[in-house]
Every structure is written in C-alpha cells, then in structure tokens.
Amino acid sequence: MLTVINTTKRTxxxxxxxxxxxxxxxxxxxxxxxxMISASLRTDVDLFKNPMNWIPQTLYLDNYKxxxxxxxxxxxxxxxxxxxxxxxxLQVVICSMAAYAFAKLKIPFKNLxxxxxxxxxxxxxxxxxxxxxxxxxxxxxxxxxxxxILIQLFSGFGIFLMRQFFMSLPNELNEAARVDGYNEWKIxxxxxxxxxxxxxxxxxxxxxxxxxxxxLAPLIYLNDDNLKTLQLGLKAFQTEHTMDYGLLMAGTVxxxxxxxxxxxxxxxxxxxxVATTGMKN
Amino acid sequence: MMTNQRLRNxxxxxxxxxxxxxAFVLFAIFIFIPLVYGLVMSFTxxxxxxxxxxxxxxxxxxxxxxxxYFLISLKNNFIxxxxxxxxxxxxxxxxxxxxxxxxHLRKYLRISFYFPYITSMVSIAIAWGLLFNPVSGPxxxxxxxxxxxxxxxxxxxxxxxxxxxxLVAVWKSFGYYMIILLAGxxxxxxxxxxxxxxxxxxxxxxxxYVTLPSLSPTLFMVMVLxxxxxxxxxxxxxxxxxxxxGRSTNVLVFRIYQEAFVNxxxxxxxxxxxxxxxxxMVISLIxxxxxxxxxxx
Numbered sequence: 001m002l003t004v005i006n007t008t009k010r011t012x013x014x015x016x017x018x019x020x021x022x023x024x025x026x027x028x029x030x031x032x033x034x035x036m037i038s039a040s041l042r043t044d045v046d047l048f049k050n051p052m053n054w055i056p057q058t059l060y061l062d063n064y065k066x067x068x069x070x071x072x073x074x075x076x077x078x079x080x081x082x083x084x085x086x087x088x089x090l091q092v093v094i095c096s097m098a099a100y101a102f103a104k105l106k107i108p109f110k111n112l113x114x115x116x117x118x119x120x121x122x123x124x125x126x127x128x129x130x131x132x133x134x135x136x137x138x139x140x141x142x143x144x145x146x147x148x149i150l151i152q153l154f155s156g157f158g159i160f161l162m163r164q165f166f167m168s169l170p171n172e173l174n175e176a177a178r179v180d181g182y183n184e185w186k187i188x189x190x191x192x193x194x195x196x197x198x199x200x201x202x203x204x205x206x207x208x209x210x211x212x213x214x215x216l217a218p219l220i221y222l223n224d225d226n227l228k229t230l231q232l233g234l235k236a237f238q239t240e241h242t243m244d245y246g247l248l249m250a251g252t253v254x255x256x257x258x259x260x261x262x263x264x265x266x267x268x269x270x271x272x273x274v275a276t277t278g279m280k281n
Numbered sequence: 282m283m284t285n286q287r288l289r290n291x292x293x294x295x296x297x298x299x300x301x302x303x304a305f306v307l308f309a310i311f312i313f314i315p316l317v318y319g320l321v322m323s324f325t326x327x328x329x330x331x332x333x334x335x336x337x338x339x340x341x342x343x344x345x346x347x348x349x350y351f352l353i354s355l356k357n358n359f360i361x362x363x364x365x366x367x368x369x370x371x372x373x374x375x376x377x378x379x380x381x382x383x384x385h386l387r388k389y390l391r392i393s394f395y396f397p398y399i400t401s402m403v404s405i406a407i408a409w410g411l412l413f414n415p416v417s418g419p420x421x422x423x424x425x426x427x428x429x430x431x432x433x434x435x436x437x438x439x440x441x442x443x444x445x446x447x448l449v450a451v452w453k454s455f456g457y458y459m460i461i462l463l464a465g466x467x468x469x470x471x472x473x474x475x476x477x478x479x480x481x482x483x484x485x486x487x488x489x490y491v492t493l494p495s496l497s498p499t500l501f502m503v504m505v506l507x508x509x510x511x512x513x514x515x516x517x518x519x520x521x522x523x524x525x526x527g528r529s530t531n532v533l534v535f536r537i538y539q540e541a542f543v544n545x546x547x548x549x550x551x552x553x554x555x556x557x558x559x560x561x562m563v564i565s566l567i568x569x570x571x572x573x574x575x576x577x578x
C-alpha cells in the first residue's frame with residue numbers, strides 16, 4: 001500500500017528542491033545518532049577539542065571495552081532479552097486466544113466483557129500504576145521478574161487488533177473444521193494462527209519494541225541490580241558517568257544496536273505495522 | 282429433555298470461556314482491581330507501608346487545588362501539550378506529503394524519519410542531554426559558530442529546559458505519525474484528484490479541497506493520540522532534567538511518580554492519578570463527540 005506512487009506530472013526544479021530539503025531534514029534527524037557513534041569512538045580530550053573535529057582523528061575503541069566492566073552490561077542485556085521475549089510471546093498468545101473467542105465463539109456476557117476490556121485502550125497505564133503497584137506487592141511479586149511480566153500480559157490493543165482480523169475470516173472455515181472433527185483448540189492453533197501471520201507480526205513488533213524500550217515500569221518494579229534491564233542500567237550509568245561522554249555513548253550505542261538490527265531486518269514489517277494500526281484505530 | 286437442552290447450552294459456552302479465561306483473570310487482577318482500588322486509595326492517607334490507612338474523604342483532592350507543585354506540573358504539562366501536538370502534527374504532515382510526492386530515496390527517507398521512534402527514550406534522552414550541554418555540547422557550538430553569542434543554557438535554564446524536552450519529543454515521534462498520515466494519504470482514491478484536475482484545480486487547491494478533507498479522520502486521530510501521549514511524558518523528563526531546574530520541567534506523571542515512589546504518599550498520588558484519568562477520559566469523550574462534526578469527506 002505504501003508503495004503506490006503519485007504519478008502526476010511535475011516540473012523538475014521544485015521537485016529537486018523538495019528532495020534536497022528532505023535530505024537535509026533527514027540528516028538533521030539522524031544527526032544525534034551520528035554524533036552518538038562519533039563520540040563513542042573518541043577520548044574525551046579529543047571530543048572537547050576546539051575547534052571540534054567532526055570525524056575522529058584516530059578510532060578509540062577502549063570505551064567499548066570499558067563499558068562492560070563499568071556496568072554489568074551482559075546481565076542487563078540478558079534480562080532485557082528474557083523479559084521482552086517472554087512477555088511478547090505470552091501476550092500475543094493470550095490476546096489472540098481472547099480475540100478468537102470474541103470473534104468466533106460463544107461467551108457469557110460477551111459484549112459487557114468486551115467493553116470492559118476495551119476501556120484499557122482509553123485508560124493510560126500511568127493512571128493505574130500506583131494502585132497496581134500495591135496489588136502486585138501485596139501478592140509478594142514486587143522486585144521479581146514474574147511480577148513485571150504479569151502486569152504486561154493483558155493488552156486491550158492486542159485483543160482489538162487480533163479480533164478485527166479474526167472477524168474478517170469466514171465462519172465457514174470454522175464450521176468445515178468442526179465437521180472434520182477439529183476441536184476449538186486445534187482450530188485456533190492449526191487454522192486461525194497460521195492464517196493471521198500479518199496481524200501477529202504487527203502485534204509482535206509493537207509489543208517487543210515497547211518492552212525492549214520500557215523504562216517506567218521496570219523503574220518501579222525492578223530494584224535489585226541482577227534484575228534490572230538495559231534501560232535502567234543506562235540511566236544509572238548516566239547518573240554516575242555524566243562527565244564521561246565517550247563511555248556513556250558507547251553504552252548507549254551498544255544498547256541501541258539490537259533494536260536497530262531487528263528494525264533494519266524487518267523494516268518493511270515495522271512500517272507496515274504502523275500503517276495498519278493507523279487505519280484500524 | 283429440558284435439562285439436556287440447558288446442559289448443551291452451557292456446554293457450548295465452555296470453549297469460549299476457556300479461551301478468554303487467561304486474559305480475563307489478568308485483566309481482573311492487574312487492571313480492574315487497581316482501577317477500583319486506586320479510586321478508594323485516593324480518599325485515604327495510604328503511605329505504602331504496613332500502616333493502616335485512614336479514610337480522609339476529599340482531603341487529597343482539596344489539597345491538590347492548593348498544591349503549587351502539583352499545579353506547576355499541570356501547567357507545564359499543558360504547555361508541553363500545546364507545543365508538542367501542533368509541532369509534531371505539522372512536521373509529520375509535511376514529511377508525509379513531501380514523501381508522497383517524491384520518487385527518489387523514498388525508502389531511505391522513510392527509514393531515517395521513523396528511526397528515532399524505534400530507539401529507546403532513555404538512550405536518546407542521554408544523547409540529547411550531552412548534545413544540549415551549554416559548554417561542551419555541539420548544539421551551542423554550532424549556534425556560536427553561526428554568530429549567536431549567547432546561546433541558551435538549555436537543560437540548565439528554567440526558561441529553556443521544557444522547550445528542549447519538547448523539541449526532543451517532537452523529533453522522536455513525528456516519524457511514527459508520518460507513517461500513519463502517509464498511509465492515510467495513499468488511501469485517498471485517485472479519482473478524486475483526477476476529477477479536481479479536470480475542474481482545473483491547482484496543486485495547492487487539490488491539497489486544500491481533496492487531500493485535507495479526505496485526510497481529516499486520520500489527522501483527527503493523530504491529534505487525539507498526540508494529546509493523550511503528551512499527558513504520559515515521563516522518560517525524557519526523568520533522564521534529561523529530573524524535573525528541574527527548579528520545577529520547570531516537572532510534568533503530571535513525573536509528579537505522580539515522585540509522590541508515590543519517592544515520597545511514599547500513595548493516597549495523594551492516587552488522587553493525582555484520578556485527575557490524569559479524568560483528563561484523558563474527557564479528551565476521549567470529546568473525540569467521540571466531535572468525530573462526526575469534524576471529519577468530513
């Protein structure tokens with residue numbers, strides 16, 4: 001859909017002027033990242049030279065070595081991967097199951113429950129974070145990974161997105177499968193889930209990006225150093241090393257690389273997923 | 282016979298109920314109970330420790346009205362909204378329209394505009410913090426190089442810090458809304474443009490009378506999303522300024538966080554959360570009301 005090209009006639013000069021504006025605009029957008037990388041490859045002495053050299057004279061790689069010793073980077077990284085993957089998989093499955101039930105099965109008080117679930121779309125998490133914290137700590141789950149995981153598994157958005165898709169599938173599909181002796185569980189896993197790859201990847205991308213970058217909820221729920229995520233680690237690192245630009249930027253670059261790699265690998269899906277959610281909202 | 286029929290009815294509910302059960306239990310424990318509990322909590326002096334909370338009626342709410350710190354955070358948040366929403370929308374709309382009219386470098390441009398959105402708030406807040414450093418940061422270096430003798434102190438100045446945060450927030454998120462608007466623009470039927478061209482409409486007139494009206498539902502949705510978003514800002518403030526200098530960048534969620542998890546005044550923080558909830562509810566309701574009036578095809 002995004003590849004449709006406007007083919008109306010245009011004069012050359014304004015076109016190239018617009019292109020030039022866009023290229024400058026994009027360089028300005030990317031500038032902080034370029035500077036981040038450049039700063040991570042310098043000694044601080046080199047960085048604060050006046051006048052500033054924009055291209056480092058010699059590549060200084062020690063920042064990338066030191067950052068692993070300065071913070072338990074590997075531990076933070078593993079925690080982040082673990083939490084993001086577990087939450088994404090469970091949330092996608094739980095939301096899809098509920099969505100399938102709303103779209104194709106009988107549920108008592110279906111509309112009432114659906115409306116209740118959808119209030120989650122309008123209600124920002126921030127407005128319930130204080131009482132939610134009380135509930136989670138009274139269950140003894142404060143400062144545990146399971147507590148953080150549990151609060152992230154329900155998503156009104158996920159249920160809504162998947163339900164829209166399942167509703168677009170013909171009911172005959174279910175009926176035929178039932179005649180063939182499939183039970184609902186089998187229909188869900190063998191027929192519905194494989195058919196919904198596009199919606200599933202949208203939801204997966206959204207959930208994973210959000211969880212990888214989440215900061216406020218881990219800040220509230222994860223206190224011990226061995227439980228912390230990359231974002232918390234980076235923030236703590238910043239507080240201690242505000243003056244150590246090169247080291248700080250090396251940590252930031254390292255924490256950003258995995259997400260960027262995932263993004264560049266699935267760029268088409270990322271962009272498409274935003275476009276679809278935009279249309280469906 | 283009757284019981285058999287009824288039994289079959291019940292049975293037909295079993296699969297659906299089982300499929301929805303995990304989501305339902307999670308929703309009940311982690312969303313619905315907190316929602317109700319939060320309202321109750323806002324009428325108490327609950328402090329988050331094992332001390333029995335007292336019921337204080339509307340005390341928390343009447344205190345809010347006289348609490349300078351809270352009112353300042355509310356004011357800052359409204360300033361943030363008033364600048365963030367139009368700036369983001371204008372930039373996103375400009376980028377979307379421009380990209381739609383460009384054949385070269387489309388993929389590169391789209392990726393570069395969207396790129397900040399996928400990176401974490403914490404990373405970019407740290408990087409921008411260094412960029413904005415008044416002495417050693419490149420932004421003031423550039424400003425001085427182009428002849429501005431006394432560039433702002435940015436995050437260290439109470440006049441400029443909020444603006445700096447807003448600029449970073451706009452930079453971070455305009456690409457996301459650009460993609461939504463681009464999808465909206467490309468969903469406009471081509472025959473509308475052909476008809477306008479036959480009627481002799483110029484490019485600008487086509488934009489004014491075809492693109493904008495057809496895009497109004499998407500624009501409206503983007504506006505609501507950005508407004509709601511602007512009341513949830515936290516990460517940038519926490520990493521870049523910690524609410525300061527003074528109270529100049531303290532916003533609503535940051536204030537709630539401080540009261541609840543730094544000062545342990547959970548009852549009071551719950552009352553603030555109710556205010557946040559009401560603000561967003563009102564925005565959502567206005568959206569439902571206005572959608573039919575504003576959105577024209």
